[in-house]
Amino acid sequence: MAKFPLILVSGDTENKGVEMGDVSTSLSERYQHAILNEGGIPLTMPATVDPNRIAECVRRCDGVLLTGGEDLNPRLYRPRLPKSLRARVTTTPDGGRRDYRELLLLNEALRQRKPLLGICRGHQLVNVGLGGTLYADLPTEKPGKIAHRQMDRRCEVVHEVRLTPESMLAKITAKPTLGVNSTHHQGVARVAPVLRVSARSPDGMVEGLELNWETDNGLPFLLTVQFHPERLVDRYPEHRAIFRAFTDVCASARYNYI
Numbered sequence: 001m002a003k004f005p006l007i008l009v010s011g012d013t014e015n016k017g018v019e020m021g022d023v024s025t026s027l028s029e030r031y032q033h034a035i036l037n038e039g040g041i042p043l044t045m046p047a048t049v050d051p052n053r054i055a056e057c058v059r060r061c062d063g064v065l066l067t068g069g070e071d072l073n074p075r076l077y078r079p080r081l082p083k084s085l086r087a088r089v090t091t092t093p094d095g096g097r098r099d100y101r102e103l104l105l106l107n108e109a110l111r112q113r114k115p116l117l118g119i120c121r122g123h124q125l126v127n128v129g130l131g132g133t134l135y136a137d138l139p140t141e142k143p144g145k146i147a148h149r150q151m152d153r154r155c156e157v158v159h160e161v162r163l164t165p166e167s168m169l170a171k172i173t174a175k176p177t178l179g180v181n182s183t184h185h186q187g188v189a190r191v192a193p194v195l196r197v198s199a200r201s202p203d204g205m206v207e208g209l210e211l212n213w214e215t216d217n218g219l220p221f222l223l224t225v226q227f228h229p230e231r232l233v234d235r236y237p238e239h240r241a242i243f244r245a246f247t248d249v250c251a252s253a254r255y256n257y258i
Contacts, residue, residue: 005250063250066122118224144203
């Protein structure tokens with residue numbers, strides 16, 4: 001029987017009273033079905049910031065998925081952010097525990113050489129965790145012709161991104177461009193040194209990142225995207241291919257796209 005890889009998924013954090021009387025962990029079923037449909041088994045990351053327990057969670061899984069959600073605390077990448085921009089940032093309602101947990105999770109996944117996929121907030125967190133920075137608010141800091149926060153069309157293709165030739169994302173999807181959804185108001189500014197851009201929107205926004213294999217080919221599989229492929233897998237095979245490639249490498253511990 002084929003192996004069903006266990007994928008550790010870091011869920012969103014919801015305010016008190018949204019569902020229960022306390023801060024709650026939330027995970028969209030779209031992430032879960034995207035993994036299940038490609039043969040994986042999604043397991044939700046527990047709400048802990050204990051490094052030893054996080055290390056054990058990573059040890060027992062075959063891959064890690066970092067999902068979307070609220071903004072990262074700007075202190076992690078721009079400690080002197082102007083007050084006018086700070087007012088536009090909506091951080092997690094748990095006092096930064098999710099930020100801290102996911103940074104530990106990222107470091108542990110790399111240390112244990114586990115495959116990692118980052119989506120939206122996960123894309124931004126990986127960049128920050130590896131030394132990059134973010135635009136705190138795109139309409140203010142990097143205005144362009146594309147409306148990147150289209151919440152009313154979150155499950156629709158709203159613009160294209162161009163893929164870097166020979167990048168993992170281009171090889172996985174077998175396309176030079178992708179139609180993507182767009183629900184973010186922040187974005188990657190300075191790219192972390194160990195990463196390279198695998199996709200950009202027409203206005204120059206970084207929409208995909210991967211490891212710079214030329215200088216860091218000893219690191220594990222890592223791919224991040226600013227868009228939400230889990231919301232498009234039911235209609236677009238190229239978005240389903242992202243989850244297929246991820247679950248395949250989690251199952252085989254080998255990667256064939258570099």
